[in-house]
Each structure stands twice: as C-alpha cells, then as structure tokens.
Amino acid sequence: MDTYDYLVLGGGSIGMAIAFKLASKLKNSKIAIIDYHIGSAASSAAGAMLGCFGEVTRYTFSDQAHRDKFDLMYAAHNAWPDWIKELEHISGEKIWHNPGTNIILNTQGGQLDEENFEAIISALKQYNEPFQEISPKNIEGLDAASFAKPLRAIRIEEGAVDSNQYLKVLQTACEKKNIQFINRKVDKIVKNNDLFTIKGNFDDIVSKNIILATGAFSNELLKNSNLGVDIMPIFSGVGFAMVTETKGSAFKHTTRVANRSGSCGLHIIPYGNDREYIGATNVIHTTPQHQMIPGMNIFLSHCAIEQLKGDIFWSNIKEYKVGNRPLSLDTFPLIGKTSLNGFFVATGTYRDGFHCSPIIAQDIANEIMGEKKIISDVFKPERKPIQTFTQEESIEDYALQSLSGAYEFWLKLPGIVSEKDMLNMYRQKAKDIYQQLQTDKTLNTDILFCLSMPTLPKNAMTELKNYLRK
Known part of the structure; x- marks a missing residue:
C-alpha cells in the first residue's frame, strides 16, 4: 500500500499545475498525480488559446458572479508570462508560444456576434489593454468566402500555446519536483478516519489529502465514492477539433471570431511546421463523449472553409481531437476546500480551465497552506447554483x-x-x-x-x- 501526503486526481493542465505549486511550497511532502490517459480530457484536446479578453461576451460584466469569474481570468492573463518562464527554468525545455490574436466580426453568427465583438473592445479599453483595429485584408492567411467576408477585425496581445507540447513540459517540471505519476483508473474514494483510500484495479493508495481535478469525469467518481459532499451536477461540454497540414497561405497569428451561439468562437492556431489547429465545436452532454461524430466534423470543416480560408478544403487531416470540458450546472467553476476535511475540488471551469490553471493551482495551494485565497469564495464547491438570470x-x-x-x-x-x-x-x-x-x-x-x-x-x-x- 502506497501512502502520500497529497494526491491529485487528474493529470491535465489544472491537476499538474496544482501538484507543481504544492511541491514548490511543501518540499518534503510526498505528492503524486493519478491520471488515466483516455485521450478525451479537455486539456489534451484544447487549442490552448490564452484567452481572457478574447472570451468576453455581453454578459461578462452583467453581474457580480460574472465579474468575479473575469477577475480569475484576468489574474491568469497577468500570470502566464512568469508561469511560462518558471516552467521553462525548472524543466529546462522551451514552451512554444505564438503571441497575438486576431478577432474578426463576420456575417455568419447573427446579432450576438456584433454585441460580443463590441463587448471585447469595451473591456480592452476599460482595462487599458493594448489592441488595434485592423483591416481584415491584412490578416495573413485569411481568405474567407465572399458571403462570409469579415466586416471588422482587431488584434490583441493574447496568443496561444500548443497544448500537448505544453503538457509535456509541465509534466517534466513536475517530475523535476519529485512528483510521482500513477497511470491508473480510479473507481472510487473511501474516507476512513483521517485518511482517504483510492480504490481501483490496483493496490490501494492512501493519502491524507485529495485534490479532485478530474474535470468532466468527476460526476461518476463522486457518485461511486459517496463521500457526503454536496457538489452540483457537472455536465460535459464536448468539443471537436482537428489538426491539419497547411495548404495555401498560412496564418501567422491565432485568428478567431467572438464566442457565439453557446459555443467557443471558431478559431485557427498556426502551430508552425505546416500544422494548423482548427476548432472548436461545443455540444453539451450529461456524460463525457469520446468519438468524433460526422455531423460535427462536417459543421466544423464547413465553417472553417467558409469563414477562414477555402484552402482548408484540400488540407490533410493529421489528427482529430475530442475534449470534454467540465461544465457545472450554473456554469461557474467549483474551486476550493469542501466540508470534508482534506478534500479539495478544482473543476467546473468549462472553456477557461487551461487559461486559468496557473491561478487555480496557486489558489488551491494557498488554501491548503492557510494562506490568502485569490479566487472568490462565491465559487466554493459546495454551494447552491448561482442565479444570474430570471x-x-x-x-x-x-x-x-x-x-x-x-x-x-x-x-x-x-x-x-x-x-x-x-x-x-x-x-x-x-x-x-x-x-x-x-x-x-x-x-x-x-x-x-x-x-x-x-x-x-x-x-x-x-x-x-x-x-x-x-
């Protein structure tokens, strides 16, 4: 039986970042990450836009809960440059980062597109963030169909990383901190006195503290464990994306539309070496999904060809990606300690988990250490659903x-x-x-x-x- 001081369940961007932050504060503690690599978690499928202002919609500042969520995103926006430097220093490896994002307004999304586009500009001005209005004709690689030509465009400083390459560097940094990785599927968590026992098709693993960072896969584990914590249902925002071999003129910067119709905005990220990430759909399910479906493949391809560039029609598809974003019932994150001593939660982050992971990790580590929290208590895991609309x-x-x-x-x-x-x-x-x-x-x-x-x-x-x- 292996025993640890801290066990992080979930090895995505949030789980590994939490383990890394804990190891930085608790140098003599025994820390492990348990993760079952099934290929459809949110982090590994993400386009990994470091999106704060690019994610703004007309609702972002409409009430206190939405403003608190933006505060989290803005803190992450400011944290990423130093976070990248820290990981590069510890791992000895470079993180690929493409700075700059073009946001376009076209005719394909209806009136909400224009409202969200204007909301982005308003937020940039409010926070004195640099941006410039540019001619869509000057966006390298953009060649939309005549009926989907962009009407306006702005360029902001937010960029993107390659999620898979970033996760490898983060794992290396964790290993340099002596964090152990255990590739096992956890069936349930049992609490006995002051210890948690992790059970599955392996020898029991024991820890004094558990951090649940299993994203959209949390529901089943919580239900099987029957720990008595009252956490609202978590849905799965299923996103489909693809990595293609570039044909025609290549994009130089991440290019996207504003968030629209219950989805993340259509976007393309130039990875270099003739690779482009095209994403992403968003269909809400009650449980995680693992396969690309024909309808979403057609829809994503059609939108990309019409709204980004026609040459995508001829691109070779190198990889399909399926990711399950954790969506809480009230759509706000679930972060912090629970009423069960030693049990912490970091999930429900929906489309913002990757971007917000450095701050979520710091917040969990601070709470464990009894230090000042960063994230509002309004997002505590055991709460009634936040109501922001009638x-x-x-x-x-x-x-x-x-x-x-x-x-x-x-x-x-x-x-x-x-x-x-x-x-x-x-x-x-x-x-x-x-x-x-x-x-x-x-x-x-x-x-x-x-x-x-x-x-x-x-x-x-x-x-x-x-x-x-x-």
Whole structure:
C-alpha cells in the first residue's frame, strides 16, 4: 500500500499545475498525480488559446458572479508570462508560444456576434489593454468566402500555446519536483478516519489529502465514492477539433471570431511546421463523449472553409481531437476546500480551465497552506447554483442563441417563415423544459441546449428535477 501526503486526481493542465505549486511550497511532502490517459480530457484536446479578453461576451460584466469569474481570468492573463518562464527554468525545455490574436466580426453568427465583438473592445479599453483595429485584408492567411467576408477585425496581445507540447513540459517540471505519476483508473474514494483510500484495479493508495481535478469525469467518481459532499451536477461540454497540414497561405497569428451561439468562437492556431489547429465545436452532454461524430466534423470543416480560408478544403487531416470540458450546472467553476476535511475540488471551469490553471493551482495551494485565497469564495464547491438570470431572461437568451446557431448551421428561411416565428418556436422549447422540470430555478442557455438535445438520456431530466427540488 502506497501512502502520500497529497494526491491529485487528474493529470491535465489544472491537476499538474496544482501538484507543481504544492511541491514548490511543501518540499518534503510526498505528492503524486493519478491520471488515466483516455485521450478525451479537455486539456489534451484544447487549442490552448490564452484567452481572457478574447472570451468576453455581453454578459461578462452583467453581474457580480460574472465579474468575479473575469477577475480569475484576468489574474491568469497577468500570470502566464512568469508561469511560462518558471516552467521553462525548472524543466529546462522551451514552451512554444505564438503571441497575438486576431478577432474578426463576420456575417455568419447573427446579432450576438456584433454585441460580443463590441463587448471585447469595451473591456480592452476599460482595462487599458493594448489592441488595434485592423483591416481584415491584412490578416495573413485569411481568405474567407465572399458571403462570409469579415466586416471588422482587431488584434490583441493574447496568443496561444500548443497544448500537448505544453503538457509535456509541465509534466517534466513536475517530475523535476519529485512528483510521482500513477497511470491508473480510479473507481472510487473511501474516507476512513483521517485518511482517504483510492480504490481501483490496483493496490490501494492512501493519502491524507485529495485534490479532485478530474474535470468532466468527476460526476461518476463522486457518485461511486459517496463521500457526503454536496457538489452540483457537472455536465460535459464536448468539443471537436482537428489538426491539419497547411495548404495555401498560412496564418501567422491565432485568428478567431467572438464566442457565439453557446459555443467557443471558431478559431485557427498556426502551430508552425505546416500544422494548423482548427476548432472548436461545443455540444453539451450529461456524460463525457469520446468519438468524433460526422455531423460535427462536417459543421466544423464547413465553417472553417467558409469563414477562414477555402484552402482548408484540400488540407490533410493529421489528427482529430475530442475534449470534454467540465461544465457545472450554473456554469461557474467549483474551486476550493469542501466540508470534508482534506478534500479539495478544482473543476467546473468549462472553456477557461487551461487559461486559468496557473491561478487555480496557486489558489488551491494557498488554501491548503492557510494562506490568502485569490479566487472568490462565491465559487466554493459546495454551494447552491448561482442565479444570474430570471427564467424569462434565460428563455429569451436561449431563443437568440439558438437562432444565431441555426444561421451558422446554414439556416435559410422560406418567405412564409420569419425570424419572429423561429424565435417563438425556440422560446416555447425553453418553456417546455422548465415545465418538465417543475422548478422556479433558472438554467443557463448551455444547460437548456443540453436538455433540448435528442441524445439526452431518458433519466437525465428526472435526475435534474430531483436535484433542483433538493
């Protein structure tokens, strides 16, 4: 039986960063990371845009919870330069980093695109962040179809890293800190007195402290473990992406649209060596998914060819990527200690986990050491879902986001059907979901998308209904 002082469950960008920060503070402690490499975790599939201002939407500053979340993202924005230097120094390896991002506004996403684009500019001005409005014609590599030509563009300083290369450097840095890596699938966690026992198809592993950083795979583990911690359901934001061999003119900088229709913005990241990362879709499921599906492959390819450059049609696909982003029921992160002594959680980060990982790791390490926290307590793991909309507002947002998404999915309305008709149809779908749940609680648009999916498991609505009643 192996015994550790600290066990981190999950070896993605957050889990490894937490272990690294702990090892830096607790030089004589025995620390291990348990991770089961299944290839569909969020970190390994991420495009790894270091996106703070590029992720701003019209809701970012609409209420205190959203502002607190942006504070986390902004702290990470400022932390990344020194974080990269620290990892390079400890590992002795260089991290590939492509600085600069172009954000384009085109005609493919509906009115919300323009609102989110303007919100990005407003936030950049508010925080005195450098940016410049540029002509889309001057973006190297961009060659959109005539009906999808960008109307406006800005260039900001945020860039991207290669997620797989970064994770390898981070692992090397952890190993230099004498952190052990254990490649095992954990079935459940058992608490006996002051110790946690990790059980699976291996000899028991014991620790005084557990940090749960298993992302979208947390639900099953928590359910099997029955630890008595009251953590809200975690959904899976499934993203599909691909790495292609460059054809035609190559992009020089990361180029993307604003976030749209319940999804992360379409983007392309030039990795160099004739490789380009193209991402990413976002479909909400109740459980993690592991395979690329034809519909999303067609959709992503179609959008990239039309909105980025036609030569992608001829590109060789070198790799498909499937990632499961952890999405809490209220869409806000779950970070910090729980009511169970020695049990900490870092999940629910959705699309921001990779970018925010240095600050999340520092915050968890600080809390374990009894030092000042960085992240607001509003995101503590055991909480009631944060409510930032009324039901009426969420119904309206669902309708607008759905219509925007439908246009990107090539919707063409016949003369006898108007946008008003479509919006009314989507409003009714959202109302029907609330009626089935019989709740006065409000759900975010992303969760409503999930509950309206034809792939929704039969028992999902009942389980959520029971949770909301509780």
